[in-house]
Amino acid sequence: MDFRKAFLLLASLTALLATLPPAIAQEPVRVLATGVFATALQSLTQPFESATGYKIQASIANAGEVASRIVAGEDADVVMTSSTSITTLAQQNALATNHVVIGRMRLGVAVQSGAAMPDLTSIEALRTLLLSAATIAYIDPNGGGTSGPFFEKMFASLGVADAVHAKAVLCKTGAEIVRAVASGKASIGMTQASEIIGGAGVAFAGYLPDALNLTTLYSAAIATSVKNPKGALAFLEFIAGPAGSNYFRRAGWDIDR
Numbered sequence: 001m002d003f004r005k006a007f008l009l010l011a012s013l014t015a016l017l018a019t020l021p022p023a024i025a026q027e028p029v030r031v032l033a034t035g036v037f038a039t040a041l042q043s044l045t046q047p048f049e050s051a052t053g054y055k056i057q058a059s060i061a062n063a064g065e066v067a068s069r070i071v072a073g074e075d076a077d078v079v080m081t082s083s084t085s086i087t088t089l090a091q092q093n094a095l096a097t098n099h100v101v102i103g104r105m106r107l108g109v110a111v112q113s114g115a116a117m118p119d120l121t122s123i124e125a126l127r128t129l130l131l132s133a134a135t136i137a138y139i140d141p142n143g144g145g146t147s148g149p150f151f152e153k154m155f156a157s158l159g160v161a162d163a164v165h166a167k168a169v170l171c172k173t174g175a176e177i178v179r180a181v182a183s184g185k186a187s188i189g190m191t192q193a194s195e196i197i198g199g200a201g202v203a204f205a206g207y208l209p210d211a212l213n214l215t216t217l218y219s220a221a222i223a224t225s226v227k228n229p230k231g232a233l234a235f236l237e238f239i240a241g242p243a244g245s246n247y248f249r250r251a252g253w254d255i256d257r
């Protein structure tokens with residue numbers, strides 16, 4: 001969905017929600033989101049709240065947990081996850097059929113603050129890093145996260161699966177990966193770039209080589225369990241607009257609009 005289509009969608013939602021009773025400004029907008037959104041949400045919360053009077057109540061989980069929680073009936077106003085998952089959840093009547101595309105995210109590498117930056121300019125350079133790193137943190141491929149299964153396939157294609165498995169630090173979330181690298185438990189960490197950028201105690205070493213990287217499209221939609229529809233719409237309008245988009249860009253997102 002391009003920028004023009006996003007605002008046509010929001011205009012149609014505005015017309016629909018105009019028939020609803022006024023929302024209480026103090027009632028929070030409950031956002032259920034995957035970890036890839038955590039940094040941007042942290043940055044944009046105060047500006048959104050100041051601009052609209054609505055408070056954000058965010059809950060962060062991995063992609064599998066977000067899906068299972070909303071399908072199980074957890075109350076939420078807005079859900080933010082991969083576009084593929086948004087479509088699936090809408091088909092299950094957990095979300096509204098319309099959604100707003102946020103942007104694309106790529107995978108990157110974290111090192112401890114002050115550590116030497118590794119070479120990520122080629123596939124062979126990455127392979128060398130994976131073999132030389134003492135310990136490597138990444139998402140548990142069986143934990144429901146987006147990147148874990150992808151990394152398993154990548155390790156196999158590079159012929160380093162056994163070597164990586166012997167020194168793997170498997171984590172449930174990107175935040176856990178950042179903590180593992182910051183504490184020295186892992187020499188490097190690999191996860192969505194936005195989960196690394198701005199993380200305490202770590203530095204963003206760069207994106208994986210383009211030939212190997214995974215680019216995922218992410219979106220946001222209003223949940224069918226919405227309790228604050230006007231607040232949810234205000235939130236979608238904010239994150240799809242110029243100000244909101246800039247917070248995502250700063251967190252490492254590729255934004256088309």
